[in-house]
Amino acid sequence: MTERFYSGRPDGQVTVRGGVNDATKSPLEPRCVLFKHREKGAARTGHGAECAQIALAILTDALGDDDCAVTAHEHFGRRVVELFPDRWTISRSRVLAYINMIEREKRGDPAAA
Secondary structure: OOOEEEEEOOOOOEEEEEOOOOOOOEEOOOOOOOOOOOOOOOOOOOOOHHHHHHHHHHHHHHHOOHHHHHHHHHHHHHHOHHHOOOOEEEEHHHHHHHHHHHHHHHHOOHHHO
């Protein structure tokens, strides 16, 4: 799987770029159709639903599986996205590592801690 980088700004715009040498950024689709959290964009002004919407957009792209993204996005939003500063970047490999850790924790795997 090719590495991708997800970035966000205070205005809620989330972008994605592919690979280390690719400087081209594209807006990441909010994916509101999968799970309705709010009408407009993905701004993080009040966290909660906004973080969940950002998480859903990132996970849908990173995982390539809408069902898995919907299942994991709220937990990922609370555990990861809520901790993002105003401007942030996260790699696909880091997203996948967080998802693996979250899944191990759900199973009660002692190595997950």
